[in-house]
Amino acid sequence: MGEILLPLLILSPLAASLVVFVSAGRLSACAVGTLACTGVGMSAVISVILSVMLLSGPATGTLQVMLWPWIHIAGFSADIAFMLDRISVVMILVVTIVGLLIHIYAVSYMHDDPGIARFFGSMTLFIASMLVLVLASDLLCLFIGWEGVGLCSYLLIGFWYDTPANTAAARKAFYMTRMGDAALLCGLLLLATAAGSLHIGTVLAAVANGQVALSAVNMAALFILIGALAKSAQIPFQTWLPDAMAGPTPTSALIHAATMVTAGVYLIARLHDLFVMAVPVMALMAVLGALTLLMGACTALVQSDLKRILAWSTISQLGYMFLALGCGAWQAALFHLMTHAFFKALLFLTAGAVIVRTHHEQDIFRLGGLRHAMPGLAAAFITGASALAGVPLVTAGFYSKEMILSGVWAAHFRLTHEWTLSGHVLWGIGLLGAFLSALYIFRCVFIVFFGKSGTTATGRTSRLMTIPLSCLCVLSLCGGIIEMPMTFPPLHLFSALLDPTLPPSHADEPGWLVLVGAIVPLAGLGVAWVLWGRPSPIMREIPGQAAVIRFARTGGGMDVVYDHLFVQPFRFLTWLTRHDILDHAITGTGRLTQAVSTSVLRSRTGFLDILTLGGRRGIRSADHLLGQIHNGRVRWYAAWIVGGLCAGLAMAVLA
Amino acid sequence: MPAFPFNDTVLLATVLFSVGLTGVLVRRNMVFMLMSLDIMLNAAALVFVGAGARWHDAVGQVMFLLILALAAVETAVGLAIILRLHAQGRPTLDADTGNLLQG
Numbered sequence: 001m002g003e004i005l006l007p008l009l010i011l012s013p014l015a016a017s018l019v020v021f022v023s024a025g026r027l028s029a030c031a032v033g034t035l036a037c038t039g040v041g042m043s044a045v046i047s048v049i050l051s052v053m054l055l056s057g058p059a060t061g062t063l064q065v066m067l068w069p070w071i072h073i074a075g076f077s078a079d080i081a082f083m084l085d086r087i088s089v090v091m092i093l094v095v096t097i098v099g100l101l102i103h104i105y106a107v108s109y110m111h112d113d114p115g116i117a118r119f120f121g122s123m124t125l126f127i128a129s130m131l132v133l134v135l136a137s138d139l140l141c142l143f144i145g146w147e148g149v150g151l152c153s154y155l156l157i158g159f160w161y162d163t164p165a166n167t168a169a170a171r172k173a174f175y176m177t178r179m180g181d182a183a184l185l186c187g188l189l190l191l192a193t194a195a196g197s198l199h200i201g202t203v204l205a206a207v208a209n210g211q212v213a214l215s216a217v218n219m220a221a222l223f224i225l226i227g228a229l230a231k232s233a234q235i236p237f238q239t240w241l242p243d244a245m246a247g248p249t250p251t252s253a254l255i256h257a258a259t260m261v262t263a264g265v266y267l268i269a270r271l272h273d274l275f276v277m278a279v280p281v282m283a284l285m286a287v288l289g290a291l292t293l294l295m296g297a298c299t300a301l302v303q304s305d306l307k308r309i310l311a312w313s314t315i316s317q318l319g320y321m322f323l324a325l326g327c328g329a330w331q332a333a334l335f336h337l338m339t340h341a342f343f344k345a346l347l348f349l350t351a352g353a354v355i356v357r358t359h360h361e362q363d364i365f366r367l368g369g370l371r372h373a374m375p376g377l378a379a380a381f382i383t384g385a386s387a388l389a390g391v392p393l394v395t396a397g398f399y400s401k402e403m404i405l406s407g408v409w410a411a412h413f414r415l416t417h418e419w420t421l422s423g424h425v426l427w428g429i430g431l432l433g434a435f436l437s438a439l440y441i442f443r444c445v446f447i448v449f450f451g452k453s454g455t456t457a458t459g460r461t462s463r464l465m466t467i468p469l470s471c472l473c474v475l476s477l478c479g480g481i482i483e484m485p486m487t488f489p490p491l492h493l494f495s496a497l498l499d500p501t502l503p504p505s506h507a508d509e510p511g512w513l514v515l516v517g518a519i520v521p522l523a524g525l526g527v528a529w530v531l532w533g534r535p536s537p538i539m540r541e542i543p544g545q546a547a548v549i550r551f552a553r554t555g556g557g558m559d560v561v562y563d564h565l566f567v568q569p570f571r572f573l574t575w576l577t578r579h580d581i582l583d584h585a586i587t588g589t590g591r592l593t594q595a596v597s598t599s600v601l602r603s604r605t606g607f608l609d610i611l612t613l614g615g616r617r618g619i620r621s622a623d624h625l626l627g628q629i630h631n632g633r634v635r636w637y638a639a640w641i642v643g644g645l646c647a648g649l650a651m652a653v654l655a
Numbered sequence: 656m657p658a659f660p661f662n663d664t665v666l667l668a669t670v671l672f673s674v675g676l677t678g679v680l681v682r683r684n685m686v687f688m689l690m691s692l693d694i695m696l697n698a699a700a701l702v703f704v705g706a707g708a709r710w711h712d713a714v715g716q717v718m719f720l721l722i723l724a725l726a727a728v729e730t731a732v733g734l735a736i737i738l739r740l741h742a743q744g745r746p747t748l749d750a751d752t753g754n755l756l757q758g
Contacts, residue, residue, distance in 0.1 A: 633751050634688075638679050 002053055002063045005046050006082050009092065010131045012042040017124035024117035033107030036120035040103050040127055044096040051089045059500040064137065071140075078198055083137030086501045090334055091134040091266055094341045098258045099127045101468035105349050106250035108464035109356070119159060119248065126152035130259055134266065139188050139198040142267070146184070146231070149260045150177050156251040157244045169243035176240040180230020187223030190216055191274075204273040214277070221278035224271065225285055228264030232318045234292045239558045241315055245307040249352030252307060257314045257348050258341035265321045265337050269330050272502060276328070283413040283421055286326025290429040293319025295555075297436035301443065302552045306351050306362050309444050312555070313388060314344055316433060320404055323430060327423055329407025330502040331495045335483055336400035338494075342479050343387035343397055346472035350381040353465055354448070357457045364444060369453030377461060378449045380469045385445045387476040389438035389525060392518035396480030402517045403483060405430050409513055431520055438524025446533035485514045664705030671698035685748045689733040696726045 016039025020032055027035070054063060063084040071078045084092075103123065110116050129148025136142035158170030192198050194216050195206035206212055212220075228234075233241035244256050255261075268275060268285070275282055296316030303309045317340050324333035354370065354377055355362055371378040387397040408430055411423035483494035551557055629640070671694055678691025700722040707715015740753065 632753070634753075635680055635683070635750060642676065642680070 002050065002084070003065050005050055005053075006063060006065045006084060006135065007067060009043050009046045009050065009096075010082075010128055010135065012046070013039045013124045013131070014128035015039065017121050017128060020117050020124065021121035024121070027117065029111050029113075029116045030107075032117050032120050033103075033111070036124045037100065037103045037107060039124050040096065040100045043127065043131065044100045047089075047092040047096045050084060051093060054084055054086070054089055055497070070138075075196055076192060077196075078140040079138050080141055081137045081199070082135040082141075083200070084135060086498055087266075087269060087334065088134050090338060090497070092131060094338050095127065095130050095134060095259050098341050098345050098472075099130075099254060101471055102250050102254045102258070102345060102349065105253075105352075105465050105468040106248075108462045109250055109352060110248065113248075115159065119156070122152050122155045122159075123251070123254065126156070126255060126260070130263070133263055137200055139191070139200060139203065142200075143185070143188065146227075146263065146267075147181065149255070149263060150174070150181065150231075153177070153244070153255050153260055156255060157247040159247050159251065163246075166246040169240075169246040173240040173244045176237050177230050180227040180237060183223045183230070184227025187220045187227065190220040190223065194220070200270065204271070207274050207277055217274065218278045218281060221271075221275050221281040222284075224267065224274075225281055228267050229288065229322075230264075231267075232261050232264035232322070233315050234264075234318060234322055235288050235295065236558065238292060238296070238315050239555055239562065242308050242311040242555060245305075245311050249307070249348060249355065252311070253345045253348035253352070256311065257344040261314065261318060262321070262337045262341070265318070265325060265333055268322075268325050269334055269502070272328075272330050275325075276503075279413060280415060282326050282328065283415060284326070286323050286408075286411070286413070286423075286426055289319045289322030289324075289326055290426050290433075291319070292316065293323060293433040294429055294436070295319075297433050297440060299552055299555050301436060301440040302549050304363055304365055304553075306355065306364050306367070306444065306448065307348075309364070309440065310344070310347055310351060313347075313437065313441065316437065317344065317388070320401065320430065320433065323426060324404040324407055327408045327411030327426065328503075329404060329411070331498045332400065332403040332407045334498065335403055335494050339387065339396035339400040339476070339479050342472055343384045343395075343476040346380060346469065346476050347384035347388065349465070349469055349472065350377055350384060353377055353461050353469070354381070357459050357461065358455045359458070361455050364447045366454045367448045368451045368455075369449070370457060371449040372453070373457035374461070376466065377469075380473055381449065382445055383473045383476055385441040388441050390434055390517070390521040391438075391525070392521065394477060396476050396478070398518070398521070399480030399483055399485070401434060402485045402514060405434075405517050406485065406513055431516065434517065435520045435524045438521040439528050442525050442528035443532050446528060450533055659705075659708075661705055661709040664708075665702060668698045668701040668705070671695075671701065683749050683751055685733070685737055685750050688750060689730055692733075693726050693730060696722055696729070700726075 016036055020027075020035055023032075050063070054061065064081070065083075066079050066081040069077070069079050103120075106119070106123065110119050113119065126149055129145045129152060131145070133142055133145030133149060136145060154170050154174045157173050158167045160166050161170075188198060191203050191212075194212040195203045197203065207217055230237040241256060241261065245252055247256070275285075293316045296312045296314075296319055300309050300312035300316060303312060317336070321333045321336050321340075324330075324336065354367070354374065357374060357377075358367060358370070361367060383395075387395040389395075390398040390401040392398050405427060408423045409427045411426070413421040413423075415421060483492055554560075629636075675691045675694030675696075675698060678694065679688050682688055682691060700719045703715045703718040703722065705715070707713060707718075737748065745753070
């Protein structure tokens with residue numbers, strides 16, 4: 001049963017995507033949407049069935065399916081093989097269920113776009129690739145999915161390709177993630193040479209046995225970390241994600257918030273046995289995650305574009321996940337991945353609905369007072385914002401953030417014998433990030449939905465959009481109750497689910513940690529209310545002139561740094577190769593030869609004239625005949641070549 | 656015993672080659688002609704790989720890599736020519752229209 005269902009899980013969106021692509025332009029928009037939703041819906045149903053099957057089995061049970069061997073040579077082998085265990089169960093449920101909700105929303109959102117078939121084809125292909133990535137039990141097979149989601153991301157960011165800025169954003173995302181992919185491939189090759197296989201179980205067993213040298217483990221972990229950082233838009237690769245908002249909003253919700261960018265987190269959690277051995281890499285991961293979450297939150301605080309605020313907040317929340325991973329709190333990272341998928345998809349989809357109803361106005365300062373015009377959307381956005389901020393007890397974000405913070409508090413890194421890095425500093429950064437999260441998202445809420453009204457809203461939000469939004473609202477509110485903090489009633493379904501696969505990371509935490517974690521988001525909310533929310537707010541607009549604001553608004557000037565570090569030297573290199581000395585020398589020699597040959601030609605002209613005059617008549621008649629053959633049509637030439645070849649072959653064979 | 660007999664490989668390569676050749680001769684669209692050329696190159700490469708498997712020699716696969724690079728270069732040059740023609744003000748992909756030399 002499971003052996004059939006597992007390939008079918010991937011096959012159904014893949015088949016839907018193929019049919020949609022092939023039938024582009026022949027099916028109506030409604031039919032295309034229905035087809036795509038059916039494909040993803042089927043895989044959602046299958047994933048629920050599979051997870052029930054897996055969870056009713058023994059605690060450490062996995063479902064392995066090997067489809068066919070891929071490469072078998074001496075010293076290395078790779079298969080197309082899939083495995084369902086408790087980590088991938090969480091991921092397939094998130095991917096298919098959130099994916100299905102976003103697909104349903106997109107049917108209505110994209111219904112009058114001429115490229116709807118291309119859109120849904122790419123979206124369902126993305127779901128299929130993501131499932132390959134999540135389920136693969138062989139790292140090379142996982143790499144197929146990894147590249148597939150990158151491709152779909154590129155296709156969908158540049159979906160409206162007639163605007164040059166959109167294609168530039170798509171190319172940027174493609175190049176940035178490609179750098180990480182190259183690093184990831186290096187890591188995989190290192191592991192393959194060391195372990196002789198890329199099967200995840202074999203690799204992890206080889207690492208655990210000490211079969212792989214510690215330096216190789218560190219290098220491989222570092223390379224894989226770089227790949228994950230690029231995919232998840234962490235420092236120093238963060239600049240591609242805000243530009244990726246050029247794509248349609250459902251794409252931003254599905255790929256650039258809920259699923260694809262979390263692939264890095266998933267990969268590291270999947271290979272946690274490898275990373276546990278590489279302590280410096282873990283410390284680097286935690287520090288980079290902490291820096292990213294602070295930087296993303298600060299940048300989100302000064303943005304004025306609604307979708308860009310959400311993009312920077314995604315970067316910041318991914319920073320939390322990397323911080324948790326770096327501290328070894330694997331369950332917390334995956335739990336936050338799940339709740340983040342819910343509330344960030346909700347925020348993006350609500351933002352998309354708001355933008356559609358206000359005639360594609362994305363500047364939050366031109367929106368305003370929208371809670372009267374669209375109370376339902378306002379409620380949905382506030383729900384998502386509360387979950388993102390982690391308003392205590394009622395939202396999912398609170399529980400996952402709390403789990404991360406308690407994991408970080410307990411962590412400590414023994415880098416050398418004398419020098420250890422305590423998790424308390426990182427915990428402080430995480431807490432500051434939680435404050436900033438509440439501040440920036442409620443700044444957005446107060447400016448967009450409260451205050452005096454800006455643009456007028458028209459139309460109604462269609463039923464197909466409101467149903468996914470309400471489902472995501474429920475998930476964002478209740479999705480966190482399955483895992484309570486340690487000091488609360490003993491309800492730990494999520495860690496109970498993952499504990500057989502991941503090393504348990506429960507540590508006794510002081511009760512005041514939970515209290516602080518609960519107060520800080522409320523403080524952020526209060527400060528946001530004072531600054532932007534009251535009837536006479538202190539700040540309507542942040543002064544744009546201050547240098548620090550302009551610096552932060554562009555994301556810390558990383559684009560400029562990249563421009564000077566990589567783009568300009570590359571331009572200089574191409575300039576050099578275009579104007580090189582060798583070329584000048586060759587040109588000079590050519591000129592010299594030309595002059596010499598002209599003089600020689602002149603001296604010979606007299607002699608040649610006599611010679612050619614005689615031959616000319618005879619040649620002209622033959623020339624005419626040959627001229628008929630040389631009609632300049634390349635296909636005729638090809639036909640002559642083939643004819644000659646056939647004749648030559650015939651002679652060779654018959655002689 | 657190879658999984659796929661050498662005779663079948665050669666037969667498959669012949670069929671592929673014929674398909675590509677027919678494509679080059681019959682299609683007038685330059686992009687399709689390029690694609691057909693690639694099919695022909697791949698047919699040749701397939702023979703190399705098959706022969707390499709038949710005689711247990713890695714040289715066949717090396718030749719395949721060379722042909723792969725060759726095909727990539729050929730496609731790049733062909734596409735560049737098409738783009739140049741387009742930039743020169745000849746917005747057509749019909750190969751038969753480009754038969755007059757104009758300096």
